[in-house]
Amino acid sequence: MTDFLISPFTEFAFMRRALAGCLALALGATPVGVFLLLRRMSLMGDAMSHAILPGAALGYLAFGLSLGAMTVGGIVAGLVVVFAAGLVTRASVLKEDASLAAFYLVSLAAGVMIVSLRGRNLDLLHVLFGSVLALDDASLLLIASIASVTLVCLAVLFRALVMECFDPAFLRGVSRWSPVAHYGFLMLVVINLVSGFHALGTLMAVGIMILPSAAARLWAKGLPMLLLLAVLFAFGSGAAGLLLSFHADVPAGPAIVLVCGVVYFVSLLAAPGGVLAGRLPVRRHLES
């Protein structure tokens, strides 16, 4: 058992790095995913992950597989899409989902075209699917830094963000924090997608944000418990996914996201907020 669960991490440095990367992602990206879920923006996270592709691709086109260039490119592209979509939402009749969809579709097409200009499919695969088992010091440091910045920003924004999710009209009435919370949060989404994209790739970075959050939402009634559970689910899935990848010799990124998916489906069946809860034999009701 120890051999199976522990020794891959004690024996191989790349497994330890990957585990540390998963911990950082669980601490940074997953809480952001919880708020995406609560703001009913789960699919928007997916859209944003496509939107950062052309930036990363441009960085890649100009500098090859350079961490810095692809990171800066991805963040810039993500922020441009977020703010442009926000601007269009406020200045036109289009709602946020429509304007965001328009920008990310254009952005995705541009990204794929830019990547293909450079030609080799292997590189495209790296951009799309990440390389959690090949995290070098610089990538690990980047992911950890983004997780730290995220935790600090979430702590600063927390109250305003909760109010912005729960009752934005009230927040607008009592303070000027509403746009700060909204755009601050979207910036956190962008930097965490870029962080996730180094480990899991652009397509799956959203997986470790949304799946553990959705699973935790089925169990937790309060927000603190929801955040804690989501982080635990994400880290647990990360570790389990790495082991699955190690022993079954399958790619690590999809393995991690699939384990997240398993946690989600089990929660869906077992949790009090899941699909079965309403169909169990009726327990005696409480006194009124």
Add this chain to the structure above:
Amino acid sequence: MNDAVLPMIHLDNLTLGYDRHPAVHHLSAEIPAGALVAVVGPNGAGKSTLLKGLAGELRPIGGRIVLSGLPPSGLAYLPQRGEIDHSFPVSVFDVVAMGLWHEIGAFGGLSRDQRARVRAALDAVGMAGFESRPIGSLSGGQLQRARFARLMLQDAPLILLDEPFAAIDSRTVEDLIRLILAWHAEGRTILTVVHDLDQVRRHFPTALLLSREPVAFGPTVEVLTPERLARARKLSEAFDEHAPECHIEALPAVEIAAAAALHAHAHGDGRTVAPPLHAGADAHGHPRPRRGHLQH
């Protein structure tokens, strides 16, 4: 609260609307501090629009609104249907405590005294014991009570309530009216959109009858006469997509309820009587170059 007789709300030839179509048309009025005003009128009369304009959520398309002597967080606005997300995992206590934002801001913790005030506010709206319930488990009436508790903690001198009694049972309405009257007794200025004219007659000393055009403003008994109500109904006709531009600078047709008898003055007990409605007689037109709004 404030003994000054200054009008708290000064509406100067105000036109509010959407897409250049006016919803509130050439309204001039002075509402003194401490007034309790029922805003009445048929559906589509511009009642909610007026409150939105006062709350700063809608920019006037003509004229102006002056709120004098109001501190930065001095306005509390209860929209008709908030944008509240009922499924959000937050407790009743936390929601009501949001009313203390002007004291605690984005970072401050709740002191023991502030926690006690949150509980006292819940108690005052008849919701003691609901502190830790999730907000999604409340009924419509309970949620409205919780919103009133949050409003209480905002401690604002000017309170705007948009149809606070819509879809609420009669006992809850009675309790909420009692709260409103208590706020009035504390000297707060309150504008409430109300549909039930009996409630207006029973509890609100002053009424503003709107029907896109201002119809009448003054003591309730003189505003809610059958003739004026009929006139309000007649005025609220359909919105004309191809209305020509409006070049009216003053509306002579507005009725002034008992104009001779009314001046803005406060009685010793803090109750104030509304001043007459000025029918936009000294209108300055539009301060900035804009396209004129349309007639409706």
